[in-house]
Amino acid sequence: MASIEMKHIVKQYGDGYPAVNDVSLDIADGEFMILVGPSGCGKSTLLRMIVGLEDITSGDMVIGGTRVNDKAPRDRNLSMVFQNYALYPHMTVFENIAFPLRLAKMEDAEVRRRVTEAADVLELKDHLERKPANLSGGQRQRVAMGRAIVRQAEAFLFDEPLSNLDAKLRGQMRTEISRLQRRLGITTVYVTHDQTEAMTLGDRVCVLRKGKIQQVASPRELYEQPVNLFVAGFIGSPPMNFLPATVEGNRLVTPFGPIELDEKRAGQVAGHELLLVGIRPEYFEDASLVDEAKRPVGTVFRARVDVTEWLGDSQYAYIPYDAPESITAQLRELSRELDSEELRTQAIVSIDSTSRIREGREAEFWLDTRKIHVFDPHSGENLTRDAEAGAALTRMATEDRLEHAEAARGGQAESRGGATAVGAA
Amino acid sequence: MSRKEKIWWWVGGLAIVVYCLFPIGWIVALSFKSAGDLNSGEFLPNGATLDNYSLILTGDASELFLPALRNSFGICLIATAISCLLSMFAAYAIARLDFPGKKMVLSTALVVAIFPVISIVTPLFNVWRQIGLYDTWPGLIIPYLSLTLPISIWTMSAFFREIPWEMEQAAQVDGATTWQAFRKVIVPLAAPGVFTTAIIAFFIAWNDFVYGISLTSTSAARPVPAALGLFSGASQFEDPTGAIAAAAVIVTIPVVVLVLLFQRRIVAGLTNGAVKG
Numbered sequence: 143m144a145s146i147e148m149k150h151i152v153k154q155y156g157d158g159y160p161a162v163n164d165v166s167l168d169i170a171d172g173e174f175m176i177l178v179g180p181s182g183c184g185k186s187t188l189l190r191m192i193v194g195l196e197d198i199t200s201g202d203m204v205i206g207g208t209r210v211n212d213k214a215p216r217d218r219n220l221s222m223v224f225q226n227y228a229l230y231p232h233m234t235v236f237e238n239i240a241f242p243l244r245l246a247k248m249e250d251a252e253v254r255r256r257v258t259e260a261a262d263v264l265e266l267k268d269h270l271e272r273k274p275a276n277l278s279g280g281q282r283q284r285v286a287m288g289r290a291i292v293r294q295a296e297a298f299l300f301d302e303p304l305s306n307l308d309a310k311l312r313g314q315m316r317t318e319i320s321r322l323q324r325r326l327g328i329t330t331v332y333v334t335h336d337q338t339e340a341m342t343l344g345d346r347v348c349v350l351r352k353g354k355i356q357q358v359a360s361p362r363e364l365y366e367q368p369v370n371l372f373v374a375g376f377i378g379s380p381p382m383n384f385l386p387a388t389v390e391g392n393r394l395v396t397p398f399g400p401i402e403l404d405e406k407r408a409g410q411v412a413g414h415e416l417l418l419v420g421i422r423p424e425y426f427e428d429a430s431l432v433d434e435a436k437r438p439v440g441t442v443f444r445a446r447v448d449v450t451e452w453l454g455d456s457q458y459a460y461i462p463y464d465a466p467e468s469i470t471a472q473l474r475e476l477s478r479e480l481d482s483e484e485l486r487t488q489a490i491v492s493i494d495s496t497s498r499i500r501e502g503r504e505a506e507f508w509l510d511t512r513k514i515h516v517f518d519p520h521s522g523e524n525l526t527r528d529a530e531a532g533a534a535l536t537r538m539a540t541e542d543r544l545e546h547a548e549a550a551r552g553g554q555a556e557s558r559g560g561a562t563a564v565g566a567a
Numbered sequence: 568m569s570r571k572e573k574i575w576w577w578v579g580g581l582a583i584v585v586y587c588l589f590p591i592g593w594i595v596a597l598s599f600k601s602a603g604d605l606n607s608g609e610f611l612p613n614g615a616t617l618d619n620y621s622l623i624l625t626g627d628a629s630e631l632f633l634p635a636l637r638n639s640f641g642i643c644l645i646a647t648a649i650s651c652l653l654s655m656f657a658a659y660a661i662a663r664l665d666f667p668g669k670k671m672v673l674s675t676a677l678v679v680a681i682f683p684v685i686s687i688v689t690p691l692f693n694v695w696r697q698i699g700l701y702d703t704w705p706g707l708i709i710p711y712l713s714l715t716l717p718i719s720i721w722t723m724s725a726f727f728r729e730i731p732w733e734m735e736q737a738a739q740v741d742g743a744t745t746w747q748a749f750r751k752v753i754v755p756l757a758a759p760g761v762f763t764t765a766i767i768a769f770f771i772a773w774n775d776f777v778y779g780i781s782l783t784s785t786s787a788a789r790p791v792p793a794a795l796g797l798f799s800g801a802s803q804f805e806d807p808t809g810a811i812a813a814a815a816v817i818v819t820i821p822v823v824v825l826v827l828l829f830q831r832r833i834v835a836g837l838t839n840g841a842v843k844g
Contacts, residue, residue: 195736216742228733232755242741289741 143328144206144296145171146192151201153187153353161187163353165201170540172547174323174330176344178337180376180481184353185333186301192331193222193299206296216245221290222299226306227282229274229289235261236270239288246293260292263322280311291322297329304339316342327547335481337377341365345543346536349373351479359532360539366513367532371522374420374515375480380458383489384418384476384517386469394419394516397463398489399443401511410525411516417525418469420515423458423490428497429506440510448488450501457495461507462488472519591819597812605808619813628798628810634786635794636817642704642790643772646711650768651761653712654719659749661720662727663735673720680717688781695782702783707790710778715768722767726760727753762829770822791818 146169153162162184169175177185190196191203194215203210210218221242229238237244239260243253261267264284274282283303290298303319304312320343323330334340340347341361349356349364349372357369361377368374374382387394387401392408394401396419403411411417429442451458465473465487477484491507499505516526597605598619600612607613623632661669691710692701700706730753738748754761779793786794795814798807 193740195739215736215739216744219742220740222737222740224733224737226731226733228731228737230734230738230752230756232758241738245742245747289737 143171145169145173146297146329146331147202147204148188148192149202149204151188151191151203152199153184153191153196154199160353162191165350165353165355167348167355167358169329169331171329172327173543174320174332174343174345176340176347177331177333177350178335178340178347178376179350180479181335182352183350185335185350187353188350189222189299189301189331189333192297193220194218219296220299221293221295221297222301223283223286223290223303225302227274227286229282229285231274234271234273235266235277235285235288238274238285239266239292241289242293256292257288260288263291264288279307280315283307283315287319287322291326295328297331298323300330300332300334302334303332304334305336319343324546325550327550337379341377345539347377349376360536362539363532363535366535367527367529368420368515368524369527370524371418371420371476371517371519372479374517374524375476378422380423380490380492381480381482382420382422383491384420384473385463385489386465386519387417387419387516389414389417397465398445398461398507398509399441401441401509401514403511407516407526414518414525416466416469416519418517418519420517420524421489421509422513423492425510425513426489426491426493427508427510428493428499429508431494431497432508436510437508439512440508442506442508444504444506446504447499447501450499452495455495457493457497459491459493459499459505460488461491462486469519594812594815597808598816600809602809605806619809620817622810623814623817628807628814631786631794631797632791632814635789635791638704638786638788639773639790639792639818640821642707642711642788643769645704646708646715646772647765647769649708650712650715650719651765654716654723654764655754655757655761657716657720658723658727659753661724663732673724676717676720679713684714684775684777688777691778692781700782702785702788704788706782707778707788710782711772711775714771714775718771719764719768722764723757723760726757726763729760730756766825766829769825773818773822 146167148165148167151162151165152160154160165184165188167175177188179185187196191198192205194210194213198211205218205220230241233241236257239257240253243256248256257270258267261270264287266281266284266288269277269281269285274285277285283306286303300319304315307315316339319332323343332339332343341364344361346358346360347364348358351372357364357373359367364373364377368377371384375384385396385398387396389395389411390400392403392405394403394411394417401419425440432440445461445463447459448462449460451460470487473487474484493499493507514526515524517524593610596610596612599615599617600607601614601616601618604613622628657672660666661673695701695706700709734752734756735748738752739745743751774792775790776792776796779790780796783789783793789797791814795811795818798810798814
């Protein structure tokens with residue numbers, strides 16, 4: 143187990159294109175770090191530089207206090223799960239999991255003990271003598287994980303390990319990975335483009351864009367205090383709505399009517415002409431279903447609903463709005479960068495599933511203005527970010543993690559000492 | 568497929584099979600005919616006889632045929648083994664590494680392969696005599712390598728390219744050296760490719776006639792195809808047709824056995840299950 147420190151890491155390809163550009167990131171011992179971003183943001187390259195499959199152009203990669211830039215992958219003692227699992231098809235499941243141990247010239251009895259242990263954890267016991275070709279996708283994935291956990295590696299590296307599984311299995315394996323990591327307490331770096339995985343698994347999440355770090359923070363901080371338009375648009379599903387707005391004193395004038403700002407935020411946005419207001423879908427509500435007590439903290443507006451989607455537990459309404467040409471172009475650019483294609487300017491609004499708002503009719507909505515963010519459309523910067531509140535959220539997550547690790551360690555010691563070896567599962 | 572189409576496929580397939588197998592059937596039939604029966608004009612022999620086989624295996628022609636058979640086997644197996652080994656390394660380098668002159672290696676191999684054998688056999692004959700390789704096993708193995716290596720490199724590199732990079736990288740992360748990754752992961756995965764290549768290389772060497780007849784003079788190194796050309800009849804007025812047919816059948820047998828033996832390994836897609844299904 144070890145911490146991983148990256149100092150000004152740069153990866154430049156032969157044509158001079160920097161796939162990873164001046165990345166500095168500290169991953170604490172036992173931490174679960176997620177690297178996330180749209181395709182081509184350099185997250186996989188960064189992971190491969192940690193494990194040593196990709197050369198580092200400049201900067202320092204320090205694992206457990208030693209600089210490993212010039213070390214071969216096998217000397218770094220890391221284990222990795224590949225996107226396509228990379229199982230050895232000519233070996234049985236047992237030999238696949240035992241492969242790293244065999245290379246380390248471990249004794250047969252010890253190999254058997256360790257593989258059986260790993261197989262127990264991953265429920266692969268019945269499949270040990272089968273070949274990977276005869277396994278299902280989820281089982282193959284578990285074999286790949288078995289190969290990773292069977293030896294005492296310094297850290298686990300995952301390269302989009304769940305992207306080849308179907309949605310249901312993905313959910314199961316996600317919790318499985320989370321449980322395993324908590325239990326083993328091993329430093330983990332996990333690359334994904336799926337923000338659900340990023341939000342649910344990570345202690346901290348590192349959002350990358352075009353090879354540069356945008357923000358490193360706990361999932362909650364990313365969600366509530368994003369640093370810029372990119373992070374705000376990337377995190378959250380359905381994504382945050384961006385409405386064009388102009389400043390008039392203490393108010394923002396938006397297509398959905400004026401929004402009253404408090405003193406602090408009014409100060410932060412003063413001096414800007416055109417702005418983007420970021421509003422998450424759940425800040426909206428069907429006005430007729432809002433408590434009288436809550437009403438004063440938001441504003442009410444009328445708008446025509448284009449489409450509604452009823453999902454049982456929730457309901458979404460799509461409200462088209464007009465935006466200036468420059469804003470439309472920029473939003474389109476942003477959505478393209480986020481691997482999606484926004485065809486029209488519309489707000490996605492989450493309303494109560496019991497709401498009877500109909501498609502094609504005008505309806506009254508309520509908007510909670512307390513948590514909205516205001517962005518500078520040119521720089522993308524979040525003007526109303528509360529850095530302190532954000533840092534507090536991440537601090538809380540770190541404390542949670544340490545507490546958890548402590549509990550796991552205690553549990554392990556207990557089970558080792560006691561007569562009943564139930565384990566810390 | 569409609570019924571009519573099916574019938575046409577069958578008819579077409581049958582025509583091709585007959586076209587291909589008729590000469591072989593003819594040779595087999597000839598090999599069982601007695602000397603007087605050879606020109607009977609009938610396809611099947613009038614009472615099968617093993618005279619021709621005993622002639623070449625134990626009779627007069629055995630002095631010519633048996634050493635040749637031994638030579639052919641020895642030379643072809645050695646040439647195949649060397650060519651497989653060399654092409655395995657070459658193909659791995661071509662498929663995996665980026666080095667200057669990679670394209671040139673491949674295109675040179677192709678040029679060598681299309682170069683007509685007959686045009687280099689005379690100079691080779693002179694050189695071999697000068698340096699003492701004439702009429703020796705190495706004197707044939709080396710030219711055979713020039714025939715088998717290009718095609719071996721091409722087929723093998725195609726197989727190596729099929730193996731996902733991740734297999735090797737996974738092995739390296741698991742603690743393997745480059746050589747261990749190659750030996751324990753890549754070679755087993757490339758096994759079907761190695762077998763295919765070996766069979767093709769063996770056929771090419773086995774079937775060679777020009778080098779065999781030009782670079783040998785005695786039974787010290789003369790291969791079977793060359794020996795067949797030197798068969799003579801009982802008198803100068805008699806063609807050794809029966810003996811040649813019998814020898815041809817015997818020479819065909821190892822090839823057929825080889826294919827049947829390795830057929831399953833060639834067909835088996837061994838990389839199944841390596842990556843997501």
